[in-house]
Amino acid sequence: xxxxxxxxxxxxxxxxxGFLLVILSCALFKQYLPLLVVATxxxxxxxxxxxxxxxxxxxxxxxxxxxxxxDFGKFLTGFLVVMGIAxxxxxAHSEIIxxxxxxxxxxxxxxxYGTIISFGMFFQEEQEF
Amino acid sequence: MSEERLWxxxxxxxxxxxxxxxxxVYAAGALFSLSFFTLLDAAVFSHSALNxxxxxxxxxxxxxxxxxSLGMLIINSIEKTRLSADSFSYSGSGVAWKARVVLFLGFxxxxxxxxxxxxxxxxxxxxxxxxxxxxxxxxxxxLANGLVMLSSVVLWISQNMEDEYAYNLAL
Numbered sequence: 001x002x003x004x005x006x007x008x009x010x011x012x013x014x015x016x017x018g019f020l021l022v023i024l025s026c027a028l029f030k031q032y033l034p035l036l037v038v039a040t041x042x043x044x045x046x047x048x049x050x051x052x053x054x055x056x057x058x059x060x061x062x063x064x065x066x067x068x069x070x071d072f073g074k075f076l077t078g079f080l081v082v083m084g085i086a087x088x089x090x091x092a093h094s095e096i097i098x099x100x101x102x103x104x105x106x107x108x109x110x111x112x113y114g115t116i117i118s119f120g121m122f123f124q125e126e127q128e129f
Numbered sequence: 130m131s132e133e134r135l136w137x138x139x140x141x142x143x144x145x146x147x148x149x150x151x152x153x154v155y156a157a158g159a160l161f162s163l164s165f166f167t168l169l170d171a172a173v174f175s176h177s178a179l180n181x182x183x184x185x186x187x188x189x190x191x192x193x194x195x196x197x198s199l200g201m202l203i204i205n206s207i208e209k210t211r212l213s214a215d216s217f218s219y220s221g222s223g224v225a226w227k228a229r230v231v232l233f234l235g236f237x238x239x240x241x242x243x244x245x246x247x248x249x250x251x252x253x254x255x256x257x258x259x260x261x262x263x264x265x266x267x268x269x270x271x272l273a274n275g276l277v278m279l280s281s282v283v284l285w286i287s288q289n290m291e292d293e294y295a296y297n298l299a300l
Contacts, residue, residue: 071154071288074151074154074155074158075154075155075157075158075161075284076158077155077158078154078155078156078157078158078159078161078162079158079159079161079162079165080162081155081158081159081162082158082159082162082163082166083162083166086162086163086166086170087166089166089170090166090169090170090173091173093170093173093174094170094173094174094177094179095177095178095179096173096177
């Protein structure tokens with residue numbers, strides 16, 4: 001289990017760096033709107049998860065009526081992931097936040113989302129056994 | 130199956146995998162998000178201090194995007210297999226006819242949104258001869274509607290991909 005422990009420690013390290021970057025991008029310029037990026041990326045895997053639970057895997061012969069809700073969840077997840085990048089860009093374009101704050105919050109958001117996704121992949125691997 | 134092929138080039142193998150299908154759905158969501166935030170960017174820009182002109186984004190500018198999104202919702206909510214339902218004997222009562230009418234309404238709404246975007250660009254920004262930073266708001270409108278169109282095309286293709294996949298599995 002040493003490898004698993006190492007993965008967990010490094011993932012939490014990356015998560016902490018991501019949060020540090022996002023909070024820094026807010027606190028350095030006294031403008032706390034980039035914190036929304038964290039909320040977006042925490043919400044992003046949720047539609048996939050909820051719609052995956054709602055779908056009925058036995059419906060496969062019915063040509064996709066059970067898969068439609070899974071597709072809707074994937075659509076929402078794609079929407080939210082791009083929202084995390086687009087939100088700081090919109091704020092920076094209107095000079096509500098500075099460009100360095102935009103860069104820091106985007107990089108931090110990507111790190112946070114990457115951590116969440118890798119955690120999900122590890123858990124899925126455990127379920128297969 | 131292979132005798133019914135119309136085109137010389139065959140579809141690549143990876144197009145039918147379920148991974149390509151879900152990637153297409155994710156891409157459709159991403160494109161729709163991009164289009165929404167393009168118009169939101171124009172709206173935020175128009176009410177910020179950077180906008181030196183008197184022209185602002187109002188409800189009129191949002192209307193084409195609302196129509197485009199409505200069209201996209203209608204098009205992709207239809208069960209694709211019902212479009213050819215009349216060719217089977219057991220499902221009469223004009224299901225395919227109804228599906229085609231609703232689909233036509235969806236496409237009309239999508240095209241109407243695109244046309245509305247161009248109309249707003251021409252009537253509100255080009256005719257009044259605005260210069261670039263203000264003109265961007267009109268260009269963003271057309272861009273947003275085009276991206277909704279692209280998104281619904283990607284979603285349509287990936288949903289049809291899924292039908293092929295299910296069919297192959299059933300055989």
